[in-house]
Amino acid sequence: MLSHDMLKGRTVVWLYLMLVGCGAHKPISDAGVGVHRVKVTIDGTFGALTVPDTDTVVRSAEAARLDLVLSMEPSRRFRDGSLGQTVTFDSATLSLGADGEALESLDLEGRAVELRTFPDGEILTIGWVDRIAGADRFIDVFEVLFPAISPAPPSLGNGDRASRRIIWPFLGERKLRWDSAVDATWHNEGSEVRGSTKNWKISYAGPWRIHGGRRAAPGRIVFKAEGQAEGTTWFDHKTGVMSAHDFVWSRLVTVEGSAGALSQEQVFAGTVRVLQ
Amino acid sequence: MIWALLLGAAPLDPVGAPLKLYLSDTDVTSEVRRLEPMLRKCATAEDATVGLHLELQPQGGIKLVRLDEADAGLASCVREAVSGAASPAHKGSTIRVDTTLYIRDQAVVISPSPTIHKRDMGPLMLFIPGDDADREAVTSHLNGPAADKR
Numbered sequence: 453m454l455s456h457d458m459l460k461g462r463t464v465v466w467l468y469l470m471l472v473g474c475g476a477h478k479p480i481s482d483a484g485v486g487v488h489r490v491k492v493t494i495d496g497t498f499g500a501l502t503v504p505d506t507d508t509v510v511r512s513a514e515a516a517r518l519d520l521v522l523s524m525e526p527s528r529r530f531r532d533g534s535l536g537q538t539v540t541f542d543s544a545t546l547s548l549g550a551d552g553e554a555l556e557s558l559d560l561e562g563r564a565v566e567l568r569t570f571p572d573g574e575i576l577t578i579g580w581v582d583r584i585a586g587a588d589r590f591i592d593v594f595e596v597l598f599p600a601i602s603p604a605p606p607s608l609g610n611g612d613r614a615s616r617r618i619i620w621p622f623l624g625e626r627k628l629r630w631d632s633a634v635d636a637t638w639h640n641e642g643s644e645v646r647g648s649t650k651n652w653k654i655s656y657a658g659p660w661r662i663h664g665g666r667r668a669a670p671g672r673i674v675f676k677a678e679g680q681a682e683g684t685t686w687f688d689h690k691t692g693v694m695s696a697h698d699f700v701w702s703r704l705v706t707v708e709g710s711a712g713a714l715s716q717e718q719v720f721a722g723t724v725r726v727l728q
Numbered sequence: 729m730i731w732a733l734l735l736g737a738a739p740l741d742p743v744g745a746p747l748k749l750y751l752s753d754t755d756v757t758s759e760v761r762r763l764e765p766m767l768r769k770c771a772t773a774e775d776a777t778v779g780l781h782l783e784l785q786p787q788g789g790i791k792l793v794r795l796d797e798a799d800a801g802l803a804s805c806v807r808e809a810v811s812g813a814a815s816p817a818h819k820g821s822t823i824r825v826d827t828t829l830y831i832r833d834q835a836v837v838i839s840p841s842p843t844i845h846k847r848d849m850g851p852l853m854l855f856i857p858g859d860d861a862d863r864e865a866v867t868s869h870l871n872g873p874a875a876d877k878r
Contacts (some may be wrong), residue, residue: 472816498855501854503869510869511858511866512857516855527747528747530744540819546857547856559821562786563819563820566747568744577770578749579747581748581752581821582751583820585849585852586849586852587847587860587863590855591852592852593852593853593855603736673870675852705854707853708870710870710871711868711869711870711871712870714866716854716855718855
């Protein structure tokens with residue numbers, strides 16, 4: 453039998469654990485991370501859509517430019533130390549072809565996702581990403597957007613190099629999932645003044661691989677891609693916040709359905725600039 | 729103390745539920761069912777079955793787009809009741825919902841399983857900026873021709 457004092461002691465422990473538990477998703481208005489806006493431009497070059505076995509062309513090559521202004525607002529802090537940020541598409545334009553005609557049906561403006569990252573920028577999840585994917589939204593194709601706005605270099609001294617993977621998942625409905633990984637080698641190239649601030653210039657490069665899909669029928673599908681990622685990031689000396697990112701990522705995508713497969717070469721050259 | 733132990737035993741959510749940026753199918757169904765009490769005043773002496781075509785607006789609120797098989801008095805009452813209904817704002821596009829309103833023995837019931845229209849995402853990870861026909865051709869190549877709709 454437990455004595456009254458022991459029971460009382462255990463109750464205190466339970467209450468303490470409950471209070472700790474309640475802190476799991478607390479709002480982070482006090483986190484010192486404010487709302488900021490970023491401007492993202494990504495030039496996409498898309499090769500012909502081909503049948504891999506026969507090289508039959510199903511759709512010809514094309515080019516597109518995606519211009520975005522995003523607002524990133526901290527929303528909550530999780531128990532594991534990760535942070536949630538609501539990323540809202542304040543403006544979005546997709547220009548097609550050489551004449552840059554804007555796609556009128558683009559349906560991205562006003563949409564939002566929750567980007568959950570560790571404080572160093574490493575991406576854990578992208579909540580509601582399926583709502584900005586697919587027809588007339590296209591972020592499944594331009595998914596390089598996420599590591600572009602949230603790069604996570606390792607801590608490096610001036611001139612140092614280190615390897616660190618860049619990873620993020622795409623989670624859709626009905627158990628659809630694919631995972632991207634870049635085995636990146638990062639290099640601290642030293643200080644550089646951009647505008648009126650001193651920044652660390654940190655570059656990276658490495659192979660990019662993607663694998664995933666949906667195993668169960670109906671809708672069984674496999675996504676595979678291989679390519680290369682490279683870019684340069686600038687982080688403010690004082691705040692440690694990213695101020696700019698230039699990148700060129702490329703991949704050969706193969707999608708295998710239950711009846712056939714298709715491939716497409718994709719190249720994404722882009723810039724990210726923090727506006728405020 | 730028992731209450732404290734019971735509360736303490738409640739499972740914590742280690743992952744974190746998604747922020748309510750969009751409405752899930754469950755949310756939509758529950759918002760539509762919430763119309764029921766507002767529609768009670770529309771109960772008629774005679775039994776009726778009325779098709780309701782609704783839209784849940786991104787800025788919040790429910791819009792009645794069309795009513796099927798309703799007499800003028802009932803239609804006007806339903807329109808007025810639905811126009812005052814609230815629903816949460818969301819970051820998605822307008823959600824179209826078809827459902828049925830039943831009036832039986834002066835009791836008003838909304839179908840518990842409304843039809844929620846979904847956008848067709850088309851093939852993923854391949855850039856196909858064309859129209860529905862372009863996307864359907866690619867989907868058909870990947871998954872075979874779509875079965876005819878009933």
